[in-house]
Amino acid sequence: MGDVQKGLLKETEEDLIEKFGNDPLAVKVRVQLSEPTLTENASDWSRLNMELRRVLQAGTKPIQIPLTVLQTLPEALRQAKWDVSVTLTTSESGYSVINVVKGNDIPPYGLAIDIGTTTVVVYLVNLITGEIVDKQGTYNKQAKYGDDVISRIVYAVESPENLREIHQAVIDTVNDLTDKIISRQNLNLNDLMVAMTAGNTTMTQLLLGVDPRYVRLEPYIPTMNDVPSVPARQIGLHMLPEGLVHSFPSVASYVGGDIVSGTLVTDMANGEDIVLFIDIGTNGEIVLGNQDWLVSCACSAGPCFEGGGIAFGMRAMPGAVERVTIDPESLDVNLKVIGKIPPVGICGSGLVDCLAKLREAGIIDRAGNFQLEHSSQSARLRATTDDKEFVLAWAHQAGGEKDIVITENDVKNLIRAKGAIYAGIRSLLTMVAVDIDMISRIVIAGGFGNYLNVHDSVQIGLLPDLPEDKFLFIGNSSVKGARLALLSQNAWKEAAELSRKMTYVELSVGTTFMDEFVSALFLPHTDLSLFPSVEG
């Protein structure tokens, strides 16, 4: 019941690429030049340029070449006996040659990169077929400077060295992922022609080494929303040095490129239906609207659903508990673990399940307090020196030295997180005077894992109580949008338009959000009339 499978948007994604047009941000062409003669006004570059114009049917679009590529051009042409593979960045304003090598048939690849506060994910994309050839994710190495963007900013602005350090941490994170992928795929760094990153405003500024201090200070003015594209060499990303690193534009300090990327994937700005898009990452961001209007907001949900601030929280990877059932009588536990190996921790979807099932079994009350009177039912429910906890897997089952537990503190954190998200949804609806029933579709994104149990999400009051067929879980929409933009000039152009079109609502202005938040700190809510399908 109620599982919306990640990947359901698969067809939609491919449809979207087709709709926008498969016209990637970098192209590779094979060119055979004639041997040069004592020709008037000819240079290596003018001869290549002329042939490229013909092959690309470039029309009036200029074809440029940066100095670094020119410096290697004469030898590249002659060593290849004038038979070369040329890679070019493409844009509305023209082409730029970023690589000239001996003629070969290796396809051009791009990197779609989601730079999350907690997790970074890289897709290797074949720019011709659009195929996701490989993918790899890991924790953001910046985590050691703080769990959330605020603590990262506090660290970064302390000194220029700190800024450099925290900038380098995310570059290293991406590079480690890229290195793994190209080694697995037996590729060369120079085969990676372009990168598209999507991250929140702070992550994007840190990726580019831009001081993020004003993101945090009222009136929350980021340095830029539109982000200049830079050659990879300028920030040290592992790929073709002249290959461009594009970054999704932000809307505001707390609605970033990851949300614009996700909004692109939902295609919500191209239809009459009102869509609610919720991205639950380290923060929770919400977008509401259709082709005529778009509003967005951010609610400080914290990193719980990515496993942050939870005793045994972890991201969705092998060893993560992704589904939980608890027998209401025996309190026996049934776990589904990613990779079918002994459990190591719990990822977002498992935590949603936990919360719902703990409540269902009466182990916690509506405020999240552990009911130790049930501890006679099972040894799993127990008090510790400073907390209460429920054992999901015994140490011997987990193959480790510790029992895997969820604590009362974890539960309280989860309730605050789900409460913030639900309060954000309610606030946004109130502000634009849209009734929940007017929403045609709710698209949920985030690093929960492979599944999101919508039924349980409604049970705990994370998602509004609507028919299940209105929900769509699309997993990591940030990296999906990055792939889409890599593959389509038009999609990339629409991203820029989306970021300008979207209105940002600052929830900290006024009391609406705080009132909603306090009301949402129960399971599912203080106002049960909002959750008619949930039994009291």
Next chain:
Amino acid sequence: MGDVQKGLLKETEEDLIEKFGNDPLAVKVRVQLSEPTLTENASDWSRLNMELRRVLQAGTKPIQIPLTVLQTLPEALRQAKWDVSVTLTTSESGYSVINVVKGNDIPPYGLAIDIGTTTVVVYLVNLITGEIVDKQGTYNKQAKYGDDVISRIVYAVESPENLREIHQAVIDTVNDLTDKIISRQNLNLNDLMVAMTAGNTTMTQLLLGVDPRYVRLEPYIPTMNDVPSVPARQIGLHMLPEGLVHSFPSVASYVGGDIVSGTLVTDMANGEDIVLFIDIGTNGEIVLGNQDWLVSCACSAGPCFEGGGIAFGMRAMPGAVERVTIDPESLDVNLKVIGKIPPVGICGSGLVDCLAKLREAGIIDRAGNFQLEHSSQSARLRATTDDKEFVLAWAHQAGGEKDIVITENDVKNLIRAKGAIYAGIRSLLTMVAVDIDMISRIVIAGGFGNYLNVHDSVQIGLLPDLPEDKFLFIGNSSVKGARLALLSQNAWKEAAELSRKMTYVELSVGTTFMDEFVSALFLPHTDLSLFPSVEG
């Protein structure tokens, strides 16, 4: 008689700027932003961008900002209390912000740079008034690697280290000049917003660190004719790091950007009159044509007229003998020295005079051989161990330890140089079947000094025997064109068109040039009918 003053084109130059339109390659605007508020979708950059659009009336042209400027933007805006001076590069395709500082009234400056094989000249140009605020010239530090482009290429291609070294030598040369100028003018490097360089193809490639080996190897294909503009930081020029360094496009390996720049200044491509443009530098290049056609060639003249390969040769600077008269009876000498100080050496115009006057006094014969039988007339004419020489200034007059002399070897070098140039002119006329009388104007450029004695130039057979009012000496046309292009988008656009329009004739193909050269190795020529005004 016959002196065509440098600077006669002065009015023409200002007229040209007016004609092309004073629309410089960089602009500086003062902008006052409002204090930011909790505004939708605003960022530092979007707020600045919006205000710049208004002030610049940018229309649909994009305004970009590179990452390096973005990185300093938040502090720049806030420290200036939102009152800033913004410098932007401008081009047909749009604007790019290269500097944002506290509001001030310092005008934007540009550097017009002639990169000669022997001599490098920098003009500091006020981009608003067009005024040449200061200028400074010096020897190209690359001279230690060889006198001409061929020996420089030979050195450069030996190893990547050599290329780096010879690249750095010219960068250091320009930087020394710039440093002197800004210290004199009490300016800051960051006030220098843009640079325009004009040099021959090899000089341009070396300036940018592009391996020049194929310039020298048949079929003489340079790496590029159109040159990418690069931020100053990329090649280490002393100016605003993000300020662009533009380079004049070349026509071919041996007709470079300096000639395109000079051709721009002659305005010969915009009228019906056929003009012959001769630039005598370390090499001699010739352009012939009008609005309908342009042909060009290069003749290996060597650096004599810039003082190279001459015992006491020097460039036109204080201490250089610029005019010489010799009494045919007493062989007494009268010198005019730049700066009215004791002579140190002889510059181009002085050498032309020397050759003419030595011949007039019978000290040399038509082949340049010293006639020592005249040595009884004056102690100035004398033999040394391995040469013969004529003393222009005695050591005590020169304030040095050595007499300043011109040797038979110098004379032979000068005859080869003038012969090569005259042969080039004749070859080009022959190839396009233009009679010398069809030429309306002969424009001469080069580092001769402040004057060029046209009468003497014809006497020695350097210039064709035409009425003196057809000649115009314009000095260093390369740096003049660079200034023009700095000040006018349209002029800069025309430079690109000129380089494509101009046909290059390779003189080494066929025997025409060699035949002409051999015939020209006399004073004035073996065929005296070509020089009716010169007495036999």
